[in-house]
Amino acid sequence: MSVKVTIVGTGYVGLTTAVCLADLGHDVVAVDVNAEKIARLSAGDPVIHETGLKRLLVANLASGRLTFSNQMSDAVRRADLVMIAVGTPPQADGHVDLTFVEEAADDIAPHLAGFTVVCVKSTVPAGTNRRVGELIAYANPRADFALLSNPEFLREGRAIEEFMNPERVVLGAEDPRALAVGRAVYEPLTKRGRPLLTTSIESAEVAKYAANTFLAARLALLNEFADICEQVGGDIEEVVGVLSADSRIGPHFLEPGPGFGGSCFPKDVGAVAYLCEGLGDAGGLIRTILPSNARRQQRLARRILEVCAVEPRQLRIGALGLTFKADTDDVRDSPAIAVIEHLKRAGAHILAYDPAGMANARQAVTAIDFAGDAYEAAAGAHAVVVLTEWQEFRALDLAKLRAAASGPDLFDFRNVLDRQAVERAGFILHRTGAASPSRRHDRVAVAAQPRSRQRSRARS
Ligand code: UGA
Numbered sequence: 001m002s003v004k005v006t007i008v009g010t011g012y013v014g015l016t017t018a019v020c021l022a023d024l025g026h027d028v029v030a031v032d033v034n035a036e037k038i039a040r041l042s043a044g045d046p047v048i049h050e051t052g053l054k055r056l057l058v059a060n061l062a063s064g065r066l067t068f069s070n071q072m073s074d075a076v077r078r079a080d081l082v083m084i085a086v087g088t089p090p091q092a093d094g095h096v097d098l099t100f101v102e103e104a105a106d107d108i109a110p111h112l113a114g115f116t117v118v119c120v121k122s123t124v125p126a127g128t129n130r131r132v133g134e135l136i137a138y139a140n141p142r143a144d145f146a147l148l149s150n151p152e153f154l155r156e157g158r159a160i161e162e163f164m165n166p167e168r169v170v171l172g173a174e175d176p177r178a179l180a181v182g183r184a185v186y187e188p189l190t191k192r193g194r195p196l197l198t199t200s201i202e203s204a205e206v207a208k209y210a211a212n213t214f215l216a217a218r219l220a221l222l223n224e225f226a227d228i229c230e231q232v233g234g235d236i237e238e239v240v241g242v243l244s245a246d247s248r249i250g251p252h253f254l255e256p257g258p259g260f261g262g263s264c265f266p267k268d269v270g271a272v273a274y275l276c277e278g279l280g281d282a283g284g285l286i287r288t289i290l291p292s293n294a295r296r297q298q299r300l301a302r303r304i305l306e307v308c309a310v311e312p313r314q315l316r317i318g319a320l321g322l323t324f325k326a327d328t329d330d331v332r333d334s335p336a337i338a339v340i341e342h343l344k345r346a347g348a349h350i351l352a353y354d355p356a357g358m359a360n361a362r363q364a365v366t367a368i369d370f371a372g373d374a375y376e377a378a379a380g381a382h383a384v385v386v387l388t389e390w391q392e393f394r395a396l397d398l399a400k401l402r403a404a405a406s407g408p409d410l411f412d413f414r415n416v417l418d419r420q421a422v423e424r425a426g427f428i429l430h431r432t433g434a435a436s437p438s439r440r441h442d443r444v445a446v447a448a449q450p451r452s453r454q455r456s457r458a459r460s
Contacts, residue, residue: 001184002026006079008104010037010068012048012159012263013121013152014085019056020163022066024188029075030068041068049329049356052160076111081181083150084108084132085121090267094274096125105132109139117181119148123212123268125275126205129172146175148182149201151208156262157327164189169196172204212268213286215253219260220292226256226433227299236433237415256433258335258387258413259296261324266290266333297335300413300432301342307409307436308382313347318381318405320374321388321414322354322361329356331364336387339413340368353377355392375404382407384427389414398425 003026007018010032018030032038037047044061046053060066069075076082086100101122108118118136120129129149136143149172154162166189171182179198183190190196199207226236236256244251260266269289276283308315317340324334331337334357340350350368354361358370371377374393378384378401386393394416402408402425410417410427422429430436 001187003181003185004078004080005029005083005185006031006075006081007083007085007121008032008072008108009084009086009100009122010034010041010047011085011087012050012156013154014083015041015046015048016050016053016154016159016163017083017085017121017152018066019053019060020160021185022060022063023056023164024185026065026185028060028066029078030066031070031072031075032068033070035070038068038070050159051157051327056160072107073111076108076116077113079116081117081119081148081185082108082112083119083121088122088124088267090270094270096123096267096271098124098128098131101128101132102135105135106139109136109143112136112140112143112145115144115146115177117148117178118145119150119178119182121150121152123151123208123264124205125209125271126202129201129205146173146178147201148173148178149204150182151204153208153211156330157325166194169194170199170204170207171196172199172201174201209268209272212265213272213289216260216265216269216293217285217289218253219265220289220296222254222256223259223296224292227296229433230303230435233435234433235431239433255389256415257389258300258339258432259293261333261335261338262330263332266293293335294338297338298342300411301339301346303430303436304343304383304385304409304411305346305348307411307430308407310382310407315343315346315348315383316381316406317343317348317350318371318374318378318384319350319352319368320354320377320384320386320393321357321390322352322365323357323388326388326390327356329360331357331360334364334388337361337365339385339387340365344368351377351379351381354388355390357388375400378404381405383409383411385411386414386416389416393417398422398427402426 005021005026005028007014007030010030018028022028040047044058046057084101084104086104088096091097120132129147133147151170169186173179229236240254243249244254273287276286319340321336323331351371352368353371353374374396384405398421408428410422411430413432415432428437
């Protein structure tokens with residue numbers, strides 16, 4: 001059954017959802033206040049970098065199932081389901097600014113006609129869906145509507161693929177009519193065996209934060225073990241091999257690196273930590289996740305400064321990677337940029353290159369230079385640092401890179417390069433989660449200390 005869906009907001013979540021729901025056969029209108037963006041989207045320009053998005057956008061515009069508009073009134077009047085997918089920007093203290101969600105509720109309310117399901121797709125604290133309901137009921141007491149919470153679990157770079165093959169669809173509702181519309185929307189996926197979980201509205205809201213917080217905590221913990229390996233020996237890759245053989249831990253989402261970033265994990269973990277502060281002693285562990293992640297980035301910058309042993313103000317670093325992960329142009333809360341900022345503060349000069357994030361990075365980072373490719377970034381550098389796991393970096397001509405750099409140190413903070421090939425090219429390789437070659441002797445000395453202290457205590 002085709003459902004008339006109207007999506008408010010054409011950001012990352014709204015646009016992906018609009019394109020995919022149209023592709024599943026629904027009749028979709030996506031609304032945004034930004035007229036220039038609407039014009040570009042209507043012309044088949046996806047505006048953001050997302051694998052497979054352009055193809056689906058163009059195909060569904062052509063089929064007539066997808067249109068873009070800046071007219072809220074018509075778009076809402078026609079809809080069986082209105083999805084709110086606007087931004088929820090984090091504030092400095094971690095709390096989520098819900099102004100855009102509340103404005104969307106106010107904008108929708110007067111135009112609701114006939115029974116309509118109103119759904120918040122944006123990631124929002126528990127209670128927000130009900131708040132939206134109250135705002136609508138206040139603005140339009142005669143509106144006939146029911147609430148549905150339908151959080152998304154999509155990863156940037158794989159959003160289309162994951163939308164079409166979700167591990168689960170979550171529908172939080174208490175009105176059976178809302179659930180029925182939600183089920184109809186996702187029927188093309190559930191018919192193919194994809195699981196649909198129904199919960200209360202609050203559970204759906206909390207589950208989204210819980211999922212991101214679990215994943216972020218997993219990475220923070222993993223990177224703390226990478227820190228430990230870097231200092232006392234051991235190799236995090238071998239440790240991960242052991243961990244992932246335990247089915248309770250599993251093999252996924254265990255890539256060590258410079259910490260997590262992006263527009264979701266830092267924001268969502270910050271929001272939960274903020275919430276916990278207001279709940280007295282709740283969330284002791286949760287509150288340590290972001291500081292742990294920040295320490296990781298600081299430590300990696302310190303590692304570079306220590307290994308290079310060049311006066312920081314003379315130090316030239318070739319930085320490969322600026323985006324928060326590969327296959328995106330997004331640099332929001334990028335761990336790559338966090339490491340660069342620490343190096344910059346120490347006085348180092350940075351020449352950076354990224355396959356897709358240069359334009360965004362130019363807006364986000366000041367006082368660094370940008371190179372046209374990886375070799376240019378390495379030119380004259382005391383050290384080259386891989387900060388994002390781009391496929392392009394795996395295929396580098398390492399001899400050419402070594403010839404460009406002035407120093408022999410190569411820091412592979414995503415462990416993407418082939419160890420032997422890097423060393424054959426004449427680099428000294430410093431991997432994430434493994435001690436630096438030049439520091440192996442110190443490690444033995446450090447590891448030996450506590451035992452000898454213990455013995456002398458026992459003797460005295
Ligand atoms: C994340 C979640 O994975 C999605 O399920 C969720 O829907 C989304 O947030 C959201 O809330 O909208 P995303 O931010 O696109 O998705 O990025 P991830 O692929 O999860 O990566 C987040 C960060 O963790 C990146 O900096 C990445 O490099 C890092 N990461 C990820 C690792 O360092 N190691 C890993 O093994 C995996």
